[in-house]
Amino acid sequence: MAALILLAAVVCPDSGAAAQDDAAQIARGKYLADAGDCVACHTQPGGSLFAGTRPMATPFGTLYTPNITPDAETGIGKWTGDQFYTMMHTGRYPDGSLLYPAMPFGAYTKVTREDSDAIFAYLRSVPAVRQSNRPHELKFPYNNRSLVLGWRTLYFTEGEFQPDTAKSSEWNRGAYLVQGLGHCSMCHTAINALGGSSESQAFEGGLIPMQDWYAPSLTSNKEAGLGDWDLADITDLLRTGVSKRGAVYGPMAEVVYDSLQYLSDPDIKAMGVYLKALGAHQAADKSTPTTSIAENRLLLRLGSKIYDAQCASCHGAQGRGKQQDYPPLAGNQSIQMSSAVNPIRMVLNGGFPPGTAGNPKPFGMPPFAQSLSDDEVAAVVTFIRVSWGNRGSSVSARQANELRSAPLN
Structure with missing residues (x-):
C-alpha cells in the first residue's frame, strides 16, 4: 500500500491541487x-x-x-x-x-x-x-x-443567457439568476390552459395552478413590482423573508427558505437590481367589484369590528404593523392587488415567513378559518383592502368559501 501511495505521489505530483479544484x-x-x-x-x-x-x-x-x-x-x-x-x-x-x-x-x-x-x-x-x-x-x-x-x-426557446451589453454587469448577473437558475417566471407568469406562458407576459403575475396562491406581477408597482422600493428592502426580503415593506408567505416562503437565503450578498443585490428595474410599469387596475354598494357598506362595518377585535393588536389600529415582526397592511401592495387570493388565504390559513439566518424566529399569523364565517372573512379582507388609503376592491363570501379547500402548501 505504501508503494502504491508513493507511486501515486510520483506520477501525479499535482493530485493535491486537483483534489482542491474538485x-x-x-x-x-x-x-x-x-x-x-x-x-x-x-x-x-x-x-x-x-x-x-x-x-x-x-x-x-x-x-x-x-x-x-x-x-x-x-x-x-x-x-x-x-x-x-x-x-x-x-x-x-x-x-x-x-x-x-x-x-x-x-x-x-x-x-x-x-x-x-x-x-x-x-x-x-x-x-x-x-x-x-x-x-x-x-x-x-x-x-x-x-x-x-x-x-x-x-x-420553448433554446439558448444560453445572452448578456445585455447596454446594462451593467450587476444587472446582467441578476437577470441570469432570475431568468435562469431561479426560474422565477415559472410562477410569476400566467400559465394558460396548455401549461404554457407567453414571453410577452413574462413576470406579469398569475395564479399558480393547483396551489391557489397568486404570484404577483414583478413588472407592476401596483403588485409586487419593486420599482419604488429601496434596494435594501428588496435584498432583505429575498435574503430573510421579511423587510420593512412586508413579508413572504406560501410558496415564496419556501423559495427563500430552500434557496435564496443561501445566496451571497453580491448575488442577492444583483437580483435586487434586476427586479427593481423590472418594476418600471404602472399597469392598469384590473380589479372588478364583486359586491354591490349597499353590501360593501355592510362588509366595511362588520370588517371594522372584526379587525379591531382580531387584528389590531398585532397590525395596529391604523394598519402600520410592528417592524419587523408584524408586516404593515396600510400601503401594502400585496393587500391591494387585483387578485384577493393571498390576503383571503392568510386570514383563513395563517402562516409564517421562513425561518432564515436573518430571521431565525419568525412571528406567524394564526388561522381564522375555524372561527370566522365566509361572510366575516370577506368583511375583514374587504376592510383591509380599502382602508388607510389602500385601493383594493371588495371581496365576496363566495371567494372566501372557494379558498377554504385550497391546499395548505
Missing part, C-alpha cells in the same frame, strides 16, 4: 443547485436528498420527480457531463426522450455550460440512493409524451 467545483455546484432550488422538487419531505418521487400536482395529472443522486441504476450515476448539460439545455433525457415542462428547462436552458458542469459535479458527490422512479399519473391524452413536441414548438 472540491471547489463541488462547492460551487452546491451553491448553484441552491440557487436553482433543486431540493424543493427532488427531495421528499423527510426523504433522502435528491432521491426524487416527490409528487407534483398539475391540471394534467400528477408528475413524480426523478432520482438525481449518483446511483447507477435508478439515478444519474451513468450520465456524462455532456448528457447532463443536454438535459438542462434542451429538455431531453440522454436517450432523447422529452422531459415534461414541469421541469423548468425553459429557464435552465439559459444556464452556462460551466455552471451546468459544476452542478453535475455536486450531484455526483451526494450519497447515491437506490430508489426507482415512480411512473407519472397523467390523464389521457397528456400521458402521450410526444405531445410535448407541440408544447415545445409554442413555448
Whole structure:
C-alpha cells in the first residue's frame, strides 16, 4: 500500500491541487443547485436528498420527480457531463426522450455550460440512493409524451443567457439568476390552459395552478413590482423573508427558505437590481367589484369590528404593523392587488415567513378559518383592502368559501 501511495505521489505530483479544484467545483455546484432550488422538487419531505418521487400536482395529472443522486441504476450515476448539460439545455433525457415542462428547462436552458458542469459535479458527490422512479399519473391524452413536441414548438426557446451589453454587469448577473437558475417566471407568469406562458407576459403575475396562491406581477408597482422600493428592502426580503415593506408567505416562503437565503450578498443585490428595474410599469387596475354598494357598506362595518377585535393588536389600529415582526397592511401592495387570493388565504390559513439566518424566529399569523364565517372573512379582507388609503376592491363570501379547500402548501 505504501508503494502504491508513493507511486501515486510520483506520477501525479499535482493530485493535491486537483483534489482542491474538485472540491471547489463541488462547492460551487452546491451553491448553484441552491440557487436553482433543486431540493424543493427532488427531495421528499423527510426523504433522502435528491432521491426524487416527490409528487407534483398539475391540471394534467400528477408528475413524480426523478432520482438525481449518483446511483447507477435508478439515478444519474451513468450520465456524462455532456448528457447532463443536454438535459438542462434542451429538455431531453440522454436517450432523447422529452422531459415534461414541469421541469423548468425553459429557464435552465439559459444556464452556462460551466455552471451546468459544476452542478453535475455536486450531484455526483451526494450519497447515491437506490430508489426507482415512480411512473407519472397523467390523464389521457397528456400521458402521450410526444405531445410535448407541440408544447415545445409554442413555448420553448433554446439558448444560453445572452448578456445585455447596454446594462451593467450587476444587472446582467441578476437577470441570469432570475431568468435562469431561479426560474422565477415559472410562477410569476400566467400559465394558460396548455401549461404554457407567453414571453410577452413574462413576470406579469398569475395564479399558480393547483396551489391557489397568486404570484404577483414583478413588472407592476401596483403588485409586487419593486420599482419604488429601496434596494435594501428588496435584498432583505429575498435574503430573510421579511423587510420593512412586508413579508413572504406560501410558496415564496419556501423559495427563500430552500434557496435564496443561501445566496451571497453580491448575488442577492444583483437580483435586487434586476427586479427593481423590472418594476418600471404602472399597469392598469384590473380589479372588478364583486359586491354591490349597499353590501360593501355592510362588509366595511362588520370588517371594522372584526379587525379591531382580531387584528389590531398585532397590525395596529391604523394598519402600520410592528417592524419587523408584524408586516404593515396600510400601503401594502400585496393587500391591494387585483387578485384577493393571498390576503383571503392568510386570514383563513395563517402562516409564517421562513425561518432564515436573518430571521431565525419568525412571528406567524394564526388561522381564522375555524372561527370566522365566509361572510366575516370577506368583511375583514374587504376592510383591509380599502382602508388607510389602500385601493383594493371588495371581496365576496363566495371567494372566501372557494379558498377554504385550497391546499395548505
